[in-house]
Amino acid sequence: MPYVIAAPCIDIMDKSCMEECPVDCIYEGERKLYINPKECIDCGACEPVCPVEAISQDRRVADEHTDHVEDNRRFFVEALPGRDAPLGAPGGAHKTGAIGVDTPLVAGA
Ligand code: SF4
Ligand code: SF4
Numbered sequence: 001m002p003y004v005i006a007a008p009c010i011d012i013m014d015k016s017c018m019e020e021c022p023v024d025c026i027y028e029g030e031r032k033l034y035i036n037p038k039e040c041i042d043c044g045a046c047e048p049v050c051p052v053e054a055i056s057q058d059r060r061v062a063d064e065h066t067d068h069v070e071d072n073r074r075f076f077v078e079a080l081p082g083r084d085a086p087l088g089a090p091g092g093a094h095k096t097g098a099i100g101v102d103t104p105l106v107a108g109a
Pocket of ligand 2: 005008009010012013014015016017018033049050051052053054055
């Protein structure tokens, strides 16, 4: 089961997690980061470094943040605002650079 990033990351975005990820599957929106569920290998390395405990395995997300499980997936499978096509599985956040937009859930938070 992939790891996900929930609401506490919004407007924090210190990116400590990105530095830990061995497969570079944590992507940067405008106000929050998102884990690609197709690329995450479930290693758990990102979870302990988050200063606001925003990261957890998808089945362990706190009740008040369960909408972020689907929202991490949505960031990759639906076309984001201003884009024609979904990101899909681009193979690394350093390749894409910051994406710079958020899902509607996060943009409206
Ligand atoms: S669990 Fe591992 S592979 Fe998945 S996002 Fe975290 S560091 Fe990357
Ligand atoms: S470490 Fe936590 S707060 Fe920092 S960018 Fe990653 S998920 Fe967001």
